[in-house]
Amino acid sequence: MLALDAKHGTARLLSRRRWTPKLLSFRLARDPSFRFVPGQFARLGLRKPNGSPVWRAYSIASAPWDDHLEFYSIIVPGGQFTPLLDSLEPGDEIMIERTAYGFLTTSRFADGRDLWLLATGTGLAPFLSILQDEDTWRRFERLVLVHGVRESAELAYWEEIDALRCHPLWADVGERLAYQPVLSRDRSAGALAGRIPALLDDGTLEAHVGLRISPEHSRLMVCGSPDMVRDTHRALIAKGCRLSRLAAPAQIAVENGW
Ligand SMILES: Cc1cc2nc3c(=O)[nH]c(=O)nc-3n(C[C@H](O)[C@H](O)[C@H](O)COP(=O)(O)OP(=O)(O)OC[C@H]3O[C@@H](n4cnc5c(N)ncnc54)[C@H](O)[C@@H]3O)c2cc1C
Missing domain, CATH: 3.40.50.80 (Nucleotide-binding domain of ferredoxin-NADP reductase (FNR) module)
Incomplete structure (x- = not known):
């Protein structure tokens, strides 16, 4: 994870898998310091064309011991985040908060x-x-x-x-x-x-x-x-x-x- 600041880093997109035109899974490289309890979510960020960031919550779908983080996403036409997500290619960077959140555990x-x-x-x-x-x-x-x-x-x-x-x-x-x-x-x-x-x-x-x-x-x-x-x-x-x-x-x- 590249450091952006104390709270945020970036993670490389490793792969994508498309289930339907509106559903895809994607994997990010996981920094060993990123810890989570199964059921928690991460906060992911992308930059709009004007450079301003947009952050969204994403439940983590992968196992706690995996060396990647997997997510399962809908693509919302006209949404702020998901059309940007849909345009990414493996190797691109996604911003990620260093802390996992949530109580669905x-x-x-x-x-x-x-x-x-x-x-x-x-x-x-x-x-x-x-x-x-x-x-x-x-x-x-x-x-x-x-x-x-x-x-x-x-x-x-x-x-x-x-x-x-x-x-x-x-x-x-x-x-x-x-x-x-x-x-x-x-x-x-x-x-x-x-x-x-x-x-x-x-x-x-x-x-x-x-x-x-x-x-x-x-x-x-x-x-x-x-x-x-x-x-x-x-x-x-x-x-x-x-x-x-x-x-x-x-x-x-x-x-x-x-
Ligand atoms: C705790 C938490 C965990 C989340 N985990 C996931 C996840 O694992 N996968 C995921 O795809 N999204 C998840 N979301 C929703 C996600 O944060 C975004 O809202 C979503 O990706 C759409 O972003 P957007 O900016 O393109 O559209 P937004 O402007 O955020 O949403 C526009 C509209 O799209 C619809 N919408 C949003 N998310 C979904 C969805 N997941 N399924 C169906 N319709 C939706 C709603 O009607 C919403 O009003 C989670 C949200 C929360 C609060």
Whole structure:
């Protein structure tokens, strides 16, 4: 990481991977001094053509031990940051704050048997990092990753998620992970149709996964569009769960995806 000042540095773009015209992943070289807890986000900066900086939050999708940082991004037409991001090539530099932020981490929960990770769109990113943490696999008996998108082409990372079960560090408990795609505008074998909050309300999601949500056993992390986070939070409260706070650990942790 090249030093810009005490708080900011720059990192080299190593590679990009395009999933759809509006979804891409990218990797940055990681300075060994950049530390994060799975579930946290980085703040990335680019310069507009007039030279002024624009900073955006990005959840880290890679493992805490990787020597790169991976991010999963939407491209918003007309957005200030993402069209600039879309125009970068490997070798280009991105500004990065030296500190990781955020509380969407499993340390929010004091205990629990089942970990539910409920995401829409790029809200998947923090859960990819959490699922590459051995502690996640050892601490919870069941891991349920639910990814809601519009169309099946947006089910990024499904092959990587599938392969996670065979990771040598936790292959002995690899069957703990259930992956449940949800499509709101498409149909596909194995995917549920609809939206996560509605599938929670009518019990379809729990029935399909074969696991009940209960305040005693379930710990639930939610990341996605503000509407989805609000409605999912409401659906979980109706099941008796409560937002987890540092002073009062409970069942739910949420983060708005923008
Ligand atoms: C804690 C946190 C973590 C975030 N992590 C990610 C991440 O991992 N990946 C990512 O792509 N974005 C993430 N974002 C959003 C990101 O910071 C930017 O808002 C986004 O990249 C668009 O930037 P922009 O300047 O092009 O458009 P903006 O002007 O920032 O956004 C314009 C509009 O685009 C829509 N939008 C913004 N972000 C998204 C999104 N991710 N998915 C769908 N619609 C969106 C919203 O309607 C928003 O009003 C995160 C935001 C927060 C607060």
